Amino acid sequence: MVDVVSSAEENVVAASASWAASPVSEEDSGAASSVPDKLDLFMQWMSQQMKEQLRQLRQEIRKQSL
16 A cells, blocks of 8 residues: 555656656747646646546555455
8 A cells, every 4th residue: 555655656746747847838938828827737637647546546445455
């Protein structure tokens, strides 16, 4: 169980770092108004990732309790 949790945390951290390191396109570089949009998209994506990780953890717990 602890391995599953730490693995999930590592995946989220790695994905966050990957997204944060992605280059800014030329069309976005001059558009300060796109920053809130990108932040919103990132937050939605992160929420989906965490929900998926939670679903996987619940499945693992169910398997172990059987």
